[in-house]
Amino acid sequence: DVKVTQSSRYLVKRTGEKVFLECVQDMDHENMFWYRQDPGLGLRLIYFSYDVKMKEKGDIPEGYSVSREKKERFSLILESASTNQTSMYLCASAPTGLDTEAFFGQGTRLTVV
Amino acid sequence: GQSLEQPSEVTAVEGAIVQINCTYQTSGFYGLSWYQQHDGGAPTFLSYNALDGLEETGRFSSFLSRSDSYGYLLLQELQMKDSASYFCAVGRGSTLGRLYFGRGTQLTVWP
Numbered sequence: 001d002v003k004v005t006q007s008s009r010y011l012v013k014r015t016g017e018k019v020f021l022e023c024v025q026d027m028d029h030e031n032m033f034w035y036r037q038d039p040g041l042g043l044r045l046i047y048f049s050y051d052v053k054m055k056e057k058g059d060i061p062e063g064y065s066v067s068r069e070k071k072e073r074f075s076l077i078l079e080s081a082s083t084n085q086t087s088m089y090l091c092a093s094a095p096t097g098l099d100t101e102a103f104f105g106q107g108t109r110l111t112v113v
Numbered sequence: 114g115q116s117l118e119q120p121s122e123v124t125a126v127e128g129a130i131v132q133i134n135c136t137y138q139t140s141g142f143y144g145l146s147w148y149q150q151h152d153g154g155a156p157t158f159l160s161y162n163a164l165d166g167l168e169e170t171g172r173f174s175s176f177l178s179r180s181d182s183y184g185y186l187l188l189q190e191l192q193m194k195d196s197a198s199y200f201c202a203v204g205r206g207s208t209l210g211r212l213y214f215g216r217g218t219q220l221t222v223w224p
Contacts, residue, residue: 004155033212040121042200042216043156058211090155092212101146101158102212 003027006091006105013112019078021108023091032074033092033102034058034066043090049074050096081112117215119201124221125191133186133218135201145177145184146202150217156200159186188220196222 007022025032031050035043035058045058047066055066063085067075074093078085088109094102116138125131135145144163148156162168162177162184174187188195198217 035214040216043214045211045213048211056211059213092156094212101161102156104155104157106155 004091004093004103004105006089006108008108009106011108011110013078013081013110015082015112017078017081017112019081019110019112021076021078021089021091021110023074023076023093023105024072025074025093025103026072027093027095027103028071029093029103030071030096031094031102032068033094034064034074034076035090035092036060037088037090037107046076081110083112086110086112117201117203117213119199119215119218121216122219122221124223126223127191127193129191130187130189131191131220133188133199133201133220135184135186135215137182137184137201137203137215139182139203139213142179143204145175146204146212147173147175147186148200148202148214149197150200151197159199191222193222193224196220 004025013019033048034046037043044060046064049055049068052071065077088107090107091105092102119135146161147159149159150156160175167176172189177184198219200217201215203213
């Protein structure tokens with residue numbers, strides 16, 4: 001079974017802190033994604049990576065950056081956490097090809113106080 | 114840009130049939146996917162349509178009309194465990210594509 005693992009299930013951070021959310025997948029997928037999920041807004045794409053060291057901005061990249069130094073690991077970085085970044089963060093991975101599906105991690109619920 | 118519209122809520126009783134519609138506006142269309150998410154859980158893949166027509170997987174079917182930019186998820190013989198949020202998504206997780214989701218439809222199945 002494909003496994004996408006996010007480092008923390010729950011996280012509480014202070015305003016202004018630098019926050020790292022880690023995601024690891026074990027199926028050698030080329031593509032990895034970071035989404036945030038808020039009530040009534042669905043899943044919004046923050047960043048997308050299609051290869052090591054390659055990344056593209058999604059719909060809401062402001063206040064975030066990402067790192068993909070190894071194929072299996074995709075990190076989301078909040079440079080200076082703010083209260084409006086309190087949310088559920090979901091990582092996903094998928095292989096290359098049109099006939100594929102994305103596999104999601106269990107999510108990290110981040111609270112910024 | 115991308116835009117997907119789906120109803121926010123649908124309710125039905127056990128054993129019934131329910132249809133969740135999705136209309137989309139997007140450039141670089143690669144196909145329409147459907148995902149299910151139970152409360153507190155991760156989204157899981159249900160189905161994918163690249164071409165027009167109906168795809169059937171057990172109690173669930175998905176339909177796509179590319180000319181109408183429209184699709185739907187059909188759930189038959191509803192069970193309580195089908196209570197969840199259902200998301201339509203455009204594109205697939207390919208090197209060329211991103212995956213964009215609608216806002217989700219909360220399905221509640223009553224006994």
